[in-house]
Amino acid sequence: MEAFAIARVQLSFASITATPTGPERFATAFYTTLWAEAAGTRDLFPAGMEGMRHRFTTAVGWVINRLTDVDAVEAFLGQLARDHRKYGVRPDHFRAAGHALLVAVRECTPLILWTAALERTWSRVIGRLVEAMAVACEEDDLPASWGATVVGHERVLPDLAIIRLETDSPIPFHAGQYMSVQIPQRPNMWRYLSAAIPPNPHGQIEFHVRRVSTGWVSPALVGEVSVGDRWTIGPPLGGLAVDLESGQDALMIASGTGLAPMRAQIMEMAMRGNNPRVHLFYGGQYPCDLYDLETLWHIAMTNPWLTIVPVIEQPENPWWHPFPPKEAPPGLNRPMYGKLGKVAAQFGTWADRQIQIAGSPSMIRTTLYALSAAGTPRQNIRFDPL
Template sequence: MDTEGGVTDRAAARLSAMEIAQLRASFSSITHGSHGPSHLAQLFYAALFSEHPQYRALFPISLEEPARKFTRALEFVVDNLEEPGPMTELLAQLGRDHRKYGITAGHYEAAGSALIAAVRSALSHVLWTPTLDSAWSGLVSLLLTTMRDAADADDLPAAWTATVVGHERRLDDLAIVRLESDQPIPFHAGQYLSVQIPQRPRQWRYLSVAIPPNPYGQIEFHVRRVSGGWVSPAIVNETRVGDRWQLASPLGGLEVDRDNGLDVLMIGSGSGIAPLRAQVMEMAQHGNNPRVHMFVGGRYPRDLYDIEALWELSLSNPWLTVVPVSEEDENPWWHTTPDPEPPPGMHRRLHGRLGRVVAEFGSWADRQVQISGSPSMIKTTVYSLRHGGTPPELIQHDPLV
């Protein structure tokens, strides 16, 4: 990419230590500035639509969700430049996922130019040196080349269609949606899919699959209504049996490594238990598994909406230990359903912040760790675990969900 922002084939040339340092310092300056972490995304969309106004039709009315995903993905990339494996895999997954929009080489070139323009605008207070230009040009080239190459190499459909066959309001603000896809979707337990529902066209959302893949194309999502959200309220309140959903390429890297000899710690909060649930359900189909400690948390006891199913799974699989945790000891006054009693031998519910409770059990330095939940929950839990001695390289969580 030259200094004018045009994309060239500076393929996946390895960035130097100085370039990585400059990228991190400049990116931190943007995301921690007075305009907030989404400032770069806003500038990117402004530059893209100013130069190519026809591209606006590819995006939903509200850009809040795309901006959030854009910022998280870029942050993950910048944080993983020394060890590019996870970063490259995420970019390849995003490239395959973006085929659902009908993206072409021209779109990638326009996006590269817009991103460079956005970075320059955001860093107007910083001297734009040749080294900084080279660093950002190299990163943008790496981003676009990896995504484009993965998309070009994928011969699977850009999206699949599935029919809603079940919709259960497990809580007033949480629904379990079951679908059957027209064709099996090649995902693995622990991944998430990009979905589009008929009530909200062009508004794609990432949802984790709560059951392992099966030959019948059955899929299950656990969806919590987000206050002020565009899509989750429609899924919880308006989805009906017979609705036809669009599902795009699977993403995510949560997976139990059976070869490293380590047992497993899983930490899930609210509907964030879905990818963990799918994995232990799949593990139950095997005869030999590592030990799994699974902490299931929520603010209130009511938020442990699937605890009985997990207890049943634990009763028939002695390698699985399920520990329920709630911040509050009692449900809010308006929730009248009694809490289930744990079966004999099951761990009773503990009280406190999930990450802090887990850290009180020890360092967990001998486990492979997976965390799934809201961004704030993941951040505080990672902090608690690292503070307690858990090596960061053992901790997994997906950057976009």
């Protein structure tokens, strides 16, 4: 598609999400139209739609902003289509969703921008996106989901747990990917979690979960899950990975449980003999937020290609964690102080690196801003939209 047409679509979508209420209005218009025009589709979705509406708008925005990167968009849409099979979604549902998406775009784009030509362009774009998802859903021969049993639940902080499971059969994911999970304490609600260890033939998997006070699922994951619980896990998603063929070194920036996909990749790389250099900036507000720093130190001490840079905003732990910060082993980096993105950007543009960011949406936004302000090429940076 010509660059001018893509720019028109991107400008239109930017106008939809420009106001604080815009994303919610857009998602609501989409789901209202879909449920009204495609009989039975409401039953495919959970009762609580707040998180799903947010993820929907985020996913659409991610795709629209990358329409020129055809391979990345097709890979993401294929993963998303396969993931939706766990809801019982069929290829014809995606085509119905395409019409609902066009209606939502028409309703939410400011009237001054909407023209017949723009509608035709949006229709072409949506048609291609929807058909890619329908084909991926139709051609997928993997299970729609996997069963798994909880074999370990460790509360490492009051609001953070490490959960280990064994799946009934191995899930074909790669280090750096994430999956949706459904737990018995919150039926019909799904939460995306990143695998914190690389895949293995025994189907063992580990997730790191931080409680979100306003969340539906994370409080149960941290406080209610027990050994023996049976989970349902959806297909793998995401594209974070170190490109070993590029010859480029890697920069990883992670905060909180955003460490999980970086940790899985680093563990997998430690099993190989030849790796690019990897700098990992691992950040949190307090020293205790770097809950898995010792594991990273152990890996770094035997793998000279790995450099760990702890970044904290406060030098001492809070009152509710009355333990002194751990000292770095000799020869390894001591903590730096400040905002994670700003600290990483102090070291230059990192223009020669392939860059990954993982953490909360606000952390990703501020880090992108700090790196861009330092001159980092935007095309070098990768993060997962969901």
